[in-house]
Amino acid sequence: MSSPPVAPPGWSRWLVPPAALSVHLSIGQAYAWSVFKPPLESALHLDGTQSALPFQLAIVMLGLSAAFGGTLVERNGPRWAMTVALVCFSSGFLISALGAQTQQYWLIVLGYGFVGGIGLGIGYISPVSTLMKWFPDRPGMATGIAIMGFGGGALIASPWSAQMLESFGTDHSGIALAFLVHGLAYAVFMTLGVLLVRVPRPDGRTESATGAAGGVQVSARSALRTPQFWCLWVVLCTNVTAGIGILEKAAPMITDFFADSSTPVSVSAAAGFVALLSAANMAGRIGWSSTSDLIGRKNIYRVYLGVGALMYLLLALFGDTSKPLFVLCALVVLSFYGGGFATVPAYLKDLFGTYQVGAIHGRLLTAWSTAGVLGPLIVNWIADRQEAAGKDGPALYGLSFSIMIGLLLVGFVANELIRPVHTRHHVPAPKEAPDAQREQPA
Amino acid sequence: MPSESSPPDRRALIALSWLWVGAPLAYGLYELVRKATQLFTG
Numbered sequence: 065m066s067s068p069p070v071a072p073p074g075w076s077r078w079l080v081p082p083a084a085l086s087v088h089l090s091i092g093q094a095y096a097w098s099v100f101k102p103p104l105e106s107a108l109h110l111d112g113t114q115s116a117l118p119f120q121l122a123i124v125m126l127g128l129s130a131a132f133g134g135t136l137v138e139r140n141g142p143r144w145a146m147t148v149a150l151v152c153f154s155s156g157f158l159i160s161a162l163g164a165q166t167q168q169y170w171l172i173v174l175g176y177g178f179v180g181g182i183g184l185g186i187g188y189i190s191p192v193s194t195l196m197k198w199f200p201d202r203p204g205m206a207t208g209i210a211i212m213g214f215g216g217g218a219l220i221a222s223p224w225s226a227q228m229l230e231s232f233g234t235d236h237s238g239i240a241l242a243f244l245v246h247g248l249a250y251a252v253f254m255t256l257g258v259l260l261v262r263v264p265r266p267d268g269r270t271e272s273a274t275g276a277a278g279g280v281q282v283s284a285r286s287a288l289r290t291p292q293f294w295c296l297w298v299v300l301c302t303n304v305t306a307g308i309g310i311l312e313k314a315a316p317m318i319t320d321f322f323a324d325s326s327t328p329v330s331v332s333a334a335a336g337f338v339a340l341l342s343a344a345n346m347a348g349r350i351g352w353s354s355t356s357d358l359i360g361r362k363n364i365y366r367v368y369l370g371v372g373a374l375m376y377l378l379l380a381l382f383g384d385t386s387k388p389l390f391v392l393c394a395l396v397v398l399s400f401y402g403g404g405f406a407t408v409p410a411y412l413k414d415l416f417g418t419y420q421v422g423a424i425h426g427r428l429l430t431a432w433s434t435a436g437v438l439g440p441l442i443v444n445w446i447a448d449r450q451e452a453a454g455k456d457g458p459a460l461y462g463l464s465f466s467i468m469i470g471l472l473l474v475g476f477v478a479n480e481l482i483r484p485v486h487t488r489h490h491v492p493a494p495k496e497a498p499d500a501q502r503e504q505p506a
Numbered sequence: 507m508p509s510e511s512s513p514p515d516r517r518a519l520i521a522l523s524w525l526w527v528g529a530p531l532a533y534g535l536y537e538l539v540r541k542a543t544q545l546f547t548g
Contacts, residue, residue: 074513082523089527219534256526336545339538
């Protein structure tokens with residue numbers, strides 16, 4: 065097993081966020097998979113469900129590898145985790161390139177979905193614990209920067225991949241070449257993270273890393289036995305479900321809401337609305353997460369869940385009366401969605417300490433996987449049923465919005481139930497902390 | 507005279523590493539803003 069790289073004296077903590085960003089900006093490409101769908105469908109004669117399979121498997125593998133690989137990440141450190149993420153994510157593209165060139169679609173599913181998906185999960189949690197050890201004074205801001213990168217990755221990959229396919233062609237050879245370039249480019253880009261990342265010195269001599277140890281320390285195994293973990297699981301799940309509820313059907317939703325108005329929404333305006341939601345999602349990740357350092361984690365989730373429910377209520381009651389109001393409410397909900405993702409590692413750190421926070425975070429991400437199924441299911445299924453019943457316009461979404469309000473209130477209550485973790489779950493002595501162990505002479 | 511040598515100046519490395527991640531992010535944001543303006547013009 066590898067030994068985590070300890071920072072030399074004078075190492076700046078401001079070198080760690082770019083290391084984290086180089087990984088998160090890369091793996092965030094996953095949300096731009098849709099760029100490859102139409103070319104794959106025509107080149108390999110696939111239907112929409114088949115072409116979505118690599119992405120779906122990748123997201124499942126993200127959840128599984130984050131949940132089951134978290135302890136390994138804690139044990140071996142961020143450099144090991146970033147190296148695994150680099151190798152898996154890049155190999156996934158290279159295997160997919162082979163699959164596209166030989167027209168063997170199963171290789172693309174295996175490469176991008178399975179192998180690449182492991183890279184997503186390990187990469188997602190790789191810098192979390194390290195960042196919070198470097199920024200004990202501002203853990204929300206630190207993880208907000210990294211997790212904002214995951215949102216930013218799609219913004220970069222979407223136009224970049226589209227331009228590449230335009231240059232190389234959309235036949236199977238063009239797709240293979242695009243996959244190959246993606247694999248190589250991301251390997252080079254992520255190398256920065258592998259080379260730069262360091263864990264703070266346990267003696268506190270590294271810049272501003274004081275307070276990295278000490279306080280509450282709970283192991284990942286013990287955390288699962290606490291009600292706090294499961295309350296937070298509900299909080300994350302409901303907050304993400306509410307966000308996905310809008311994100312999933314944003315373009316048709318705004319079109320339906322104003323279809324009968326004097327100024328209906330055009331296709332390009334709906335695309336602009338979706339892009340604006342992405343911006344709110346990203347801004348929420350860094351903005352709200354940094355705010356949580358000032359007002360506290362519990363309070364910021366009160367805002368996400370309470371004001372989020374209020375925004376949904378405004379959408380349900382008055383959404384069709386004013387376009388600016390509709391857009392504003394949706395933007396606020398999406399900023400809370402991003403903020404919820406970015407703030408949760410710091411919330412975990414407050415409750416369980418930094419001892420195995422990466423592993424605990426990995427396990428908590430199963431709430432994301434659940435919400436990823438739940439959110440689209442609620443909105444799509446209900447909209448389809450309402451349409452079959454002869455309804456149209458805003459009436460397609462009224463029931464979905466009511467369910468979202470209910471879910472957010474459940475999350476609000478779960479957040480209120482969170483109390484400090486009982487001392488019986490604490491790790492007994494600080495010497496068991498991984499950093500301290502490394503410093504002991506052999 | 508200080509008894510220990512001062513740690514190396516890492517400002518260039520910090521600037522370079524932020525540029526490494528900032529440049530592609532700026533490209534992504536530029537493309538996003540271009541697309542988002544369609545909500546008001548499209």
